Amino acid sequence: MTVTVKDNAPIRVLVREPGAAERDPGRARTRRRLLEIGLAVAVPVVLLLWWQLAANQGWIDDRLYPAPSTIVADGWTDAADGKLWPDVWATLARVLPGYAIGALGGFAVGLLMGTNALIRAALEPTLDALYVVPKLALLPIFMTMFGLGEAPHIALVAVTVFFFVWIATMAAVIAVPDGYREAGAVFGAGPWQMFRHVLLPASLPQVMVGLRISAGVAVLVIIASEGIASPDNKGLGYVIFNSRQLFDNRAMFVGIIVVAIVGVLFSELIRHVGRLCTPWAPRDRGPGQS
Amino acid sequence: MARRGFLTTTALLACTTLLAACGGSADSGSDRDKSPQPKRTIEAVAGCENAWTDPADLAPTRKPARCAAGSPAAKPLAQRVKITVTAGSLSAEYLGPLRTAIAKGEFAKEGLDVELKQMPATDAITLLAKGQVDVLYSAPEAGMVNAVKQGFDIKWVAGNYSVAPESKTGVWARVKNGRTGDAVDLKNARFGTLVGKTSVIMYPIESVLAQHKTKPTEVSFQQLDGAGVPEAFKNGGIDAAWLLDPIWKDFEGKPEYTFLGGQPVGEPLGGMLYGQNLLAKNRDAGVAFLRALIRTVNTYFAGDYKQNPAFVQELATTLGSKPELLRSVPAQVVDWEIRGGTTDRVQKMYIEGKVVEAPALPEDKLVDRSLYAEAVGHTGP
Known part of the structure; x- marks a missing residue:
């Protein structure tokens, strides 16, 4: 943009010339998009290269912090040999049902509490108190309740997810503007129609945010719980913690990287589902996509 | 212009980094190229004339090495040295000698400021390898063996204790259908442990399993x-x-549970692990640390220390435990020496359990008896 100030005139006139973005919006958008993609790719690449450099040059001890190339090579070998997949499936088999149970429960309770002030008054103090309990501390309790199998881990994920979704749902329903409810009432909407056509569409975008946050937290929790006690000694958390016990830092870093990938994919899956379910919501097109 | 400059700089930085990252490597691991230690002079120590037993003696009846009470005498270092020790628990009874030595000022007499921190051995072994921790109270676990295999300078330098013959620490099993302990079938059993297959206790567990053809x-x-x-x-x-x-x-005397066997009598399976700090950089401090610990054992833990109610009370206070808890189990046989072949036997288990790769390391890569030998003035083989 160019600004020209004409001196020696009785009135100061500002002349604004259109910038490149205005002269050729299509090209400007493409350039902007390329810049964003370039930055999104370049930042992690540069970080990885620095890490590789530090390992190669001996600035860091590669026995404790293996080089990225070593981690990738080991991970690739483990994946090709089929060593990695049983642990990935074991973790997913705990996260997905736990997440589903927790999300459904949290959504239902959040809706109830968001729509009914009496239920909210009855349950909110108790749930608030339980919310701050470190969820991992519940694992031994769940183990005595459900035994040593998969159930305590699934329950732990479910409880963790429940609270995130419950809070997001309740807050979203409470935040639905009165005007929306009044409009529904004017049109004679019954309780179901009010829920179906007013409360659900208005609150769902915020609920999806809670679901996305809890997806990441669900992965965090299952990894920690598998590190404490993993059924059949399987799961990515077991891989990480067992490798640490064995001073096998290469395997530990492979586990960490795979967990990161699983977490990103899971979170992106929930984001995608959210976009499909809430086409009316403001667009969130993912990282690096403004 | 600013944006173009930023992009150019980023691209140049990335290219430079890429080129450098693809280049050769340097090796800065301080403990990778271990230089041989200078020969140390060992002098006889008053009160410790018989403070040595043959490491090859595995007899359960062997009496542990002992000096006279109050020996070996302190030899203060020229400068005070701070030593960081980590242990997985601070209240376990086996920490009695270490915590008593701190409480009684035995380390201070040597010119050592000892700081004891609670930390899981799995985390502490990395810090020991890096030199951020000086002493790890643990055992030759699979992680330690793997660390040594990767070139880290870590050694098991002192034992801790062996169990009293009447102790029932070890493998317990449920008794099914009125069977006796001898007939317990452990095939396909679900076995619970605190530490899993990576621990030294796999060695006694394997012995018990073998007795039950498992x-x-x-x-x-x-x-x-x-x-x-x-x-x-x-x-x-x-x-x-x-x-x-x-x-x-809690399980003793109940018909549905039975004790099958435990730690081998007379063979410590854990103790002090040193890293590069006390093995190489400041070996004098390493010897002084063990001297203080051994003096504490000879003074307070030489025999059945639980016969003295006042000491049990004091020990409970030191450990943050309860006297009745300490009295409920037999006294440990405190033993700073390391038996011959223990690391061979535990490595055999690790290799069979696939937590350590073959071949097993020779004992001298994992064990260093020379520090406690110097502390008690043992000059023989």
Whole structure:
């Protein structure tokens, strides 16, 4: 943009010339998009290269912090040999049902509490108190309740997810503007129609945010719980913690990287589902996509 | 312009980094190229004339090495040295000598400021390897063996204790259908432990399993936390468990549980691990640390220390434990020496359990008896 100030005139006139973005919006958008993609790719690449450099040059001890190339090579070998997949499936088999149970429960309770002030008054103090309990501390309790199998881990994920979704749902329903409810009432909407056509569409975008946050937290929790006690000694958390016990830092870093990938994919899956379910919501097109 | 400059700089930085990253490597690991230690002079120590037993003596009846009470005398270092020690628990009875030495000022007499921190051995072994921790109270676990295999300078330099013959720390099993302990079938049993297949206790566990014609691979090991093991054992979640002091007391005398065997009598399986700091950089401090510890053992833990109620009370206070808890189990046989072949036997288990790759390391790569030999003035082989 160019600004020209004409001196020696009785009135100061500002002349604004259109910038490149205005002269050729299509090209400007493409350039902007390329810049964003370039930055999104370049930042992690540069970080990885620095890490590789530090390992190669001996600035860091590669026995404790293996080089990225070593981690990738080991991970690739483990994946090709089929060593990695049983642990990935074991973790997913705990996260997905736990997440589903927790999300459904949290959504239902959040809706109830968001729509009914009496239920909210009855349950909110108790749930608030339980919310701050470190969820991992519940694992031994769940183990005595459900035994040593998969159930305590699934329950732990479910409880963790429940609270995130419950809070997001309740807050979203409470935040639905009165005007929306009044409009529904004017049109004679019954309780179901009010829920179906007013409360659900208005609150769902915020609920999806809670679901996305809890997806990441669900992965965090299952990894920690598998590190404490993993059924059949399987799961990515077991891989990480067992490798640490064995001073096998290469395997530990492979586990960490795979967990990161699983977490990103899971979170992106929930984001995608959210976009499909809430086409009316403001667009969130993912990282690096403004 | 600014944006173009930023992009150019970023691209140049990335290219430079890429080129450098693809270049050759340097090796800065301070302990990778271990230079041989200069020969140290060992002088006889008054009061410790018989403070040595042959490491090859594995007899359960062997009396542990002892000096006179108050020996070996302190030899203060020229400068005070700070030593960081980590242990997985601070209240366990086996920490009695270490915590008593701190409380009684035995380390201070040597010119050592000892700081004891609680930390899981799995985390502490990395810090020991990096030199951020000086002493790790642990055992030659699989992680330690693997660290040494990767070139880290870590050694097991002192034992801790062996169990009293009457102790029932060890493998306990549920008794099914009125069977006796001899007839317990452990095949396909779910076995609960605190530490899993990576621990030295696999060695005594394997011995017990062998007595019951079972291989470790035929048992499903379940790693649980301290409270989880007895809880799961009680509610049937596991069929067998390694029970520590004094947890086994809860199961003693109950017909549905039986003790199958425990740690070998007379053979310590754990103790002090040193890293590069005390093995190489400041070996004098390493010897002084063990001298203070050995003096504490000879003064307070030479025999059945639980015969003295006042000391049990004092020990409980030092450990943050309860006297009745300490009295409920037999006294440990405190033993700073390391038996010959222990690391060979535990490595055999690790290799069979696939937590350490063959070949096994020779004992001298994992064990260094020369520090406690110097502390008690042992000059022989």
